[in-house]
Amino acid sequence: MEQSPINWGRPRDDVYGHYSEAISQAPNTHSLPKKHTQQPTVTGSSVIGIKFDKGVIVAADTLASYGSLARFDNIDRLTQVGDSTIVGIGGDISDMQYVQRLLEELEIEENYDNSGDQSLHSENIFNYLSKVYYNRRSKMDPLWNAVLVGGVDSKDEPFLSHVDLLGVTFSSPALATGFGAYLALPLLRQLVPYPDSYKNVTEADARAMVEKCMKVLFYRDARSIDKYDVATITKGNVKIEKDIKCKDQNWRFAEDIRGYGRTTS
């Protein structure tokens, strides 16, 4: 290496021959930094969840959009993990499938050497997921999702928590991601305005409100569809209902609306 200040960093001419200026002009094939996920491609929309006195209901529609194209209309976004937890995922579908694989591995690993002294409760699965999401965003390579974890915790209490691509976590008796946060959450909060309100909510009431929310989302969210899955988790029981249609839609008023203001006739 040439140590003379004017030639710092260059091979010595007497050893390697005359320095070719072309070397420093050579096109840099690594001119751009490594690219990570910078935007989602195929996406799922809202996930909504609400606690009731004995458990939790989580719901998500079955659409996976490719931009504004309703590309796949039969994608399950609710995943059961263990025997008392449902993970509902919105956002990038390929990242969702990766997370679903992680959760499957987690469950296999749990059962591998487990003599039954321990089981995966909702808070364990949620805590694991929150570490995964925060770890990935800290590597500047986020998993582009918003996630609801619903179920029954180790004290047999209803559990509902949220984690997203930033690793942000929070908990509430009613939660919703995406458009649901704007459209469904105000409705859900009519049932559970305060942290303890869910103790006075029956499964039937919560279920009826979830159906109403999914209908409102179908009315007003352009990336939604009128077909959805609902999971109801109570102590020792997970019930998943698939392909529910939005019922009792009201479009009758439409025929009375004409034009965009006073008409000439």
Added chain:
Amino acid sequence: MFRNSYDNDSVTYSPTGRLFQVEYALEAIKQGSAVVGLVSKTHAVVVALKRNAEELGSYQKKIIKVDNHLGVALAGLAPDARVLSNFLRQQAMSSQMVYKRPLAVSRAVYAIADKAQGNTQQYGRRPYGVGLLIIGHDEAGPHLYEFLPSGSALEYRGAAIGARSQAARTYLEKKFEEFPELSLEELVVEGLNALRDTLAQDKELTLKNTSIAYVGKDTPFTLLDDDKVVDWLAKLDGVSRKSNPRPTGGEEAAEGTTTEGEPAADAPETDAPADADTMDTTE
């Protein structure tokens, strides 16, 4: 010439299918002073006999806390026990960090059992020279496991390892059917009774040489030493000698209540190393 050409490393089988290095490691446990463990439906207890290398020296710790719900008692090479208990601490913290739950006792035990097994299968390594009694409480209740350097990890209702531990096992085998229903206090006293059977002729359990640890559902892992074991040793004196006379001193036990009534705290420190070998590092 070698006396035995099949004991140079831990990965060579003898013609009879034995791993001598592993068996030698098991011998190291027998050099260590005794530890006794036992479980009820609600609690797990270990009691241990501590040794000092010489009169002026301190007594080597025998019980190590791992987490609020988990701890180990050792017999054998103390440094190896430190390595294993530090590893368990990391496992316990990892479980709390990633899953927000205490490490299950069975998982903890199998984790170190797998490490020990690996050392018997890879050239250039040696087996751990320590046996552990692991107590803990998890979702499934209280547990007691015995860990051996061979990689064996078995759950017990009562167990004892270390020097003269056979005497303690004999005691436990006689009484283990009562253990499930015992209170914590009764369980500790039974542990001390069993531990006392491992003592040499002229020895006594004293506040200096006795360690007690217990754990249960709403009882975090608690380690008692020195002044804190005095009350327990007092209970021992009141209950035990009558119901459990020392096998060697039939006459002595009948009339020997005067010496036994002596408060443990005032008992003269007669404890000396079990053998004169000052290089012995087993505890």
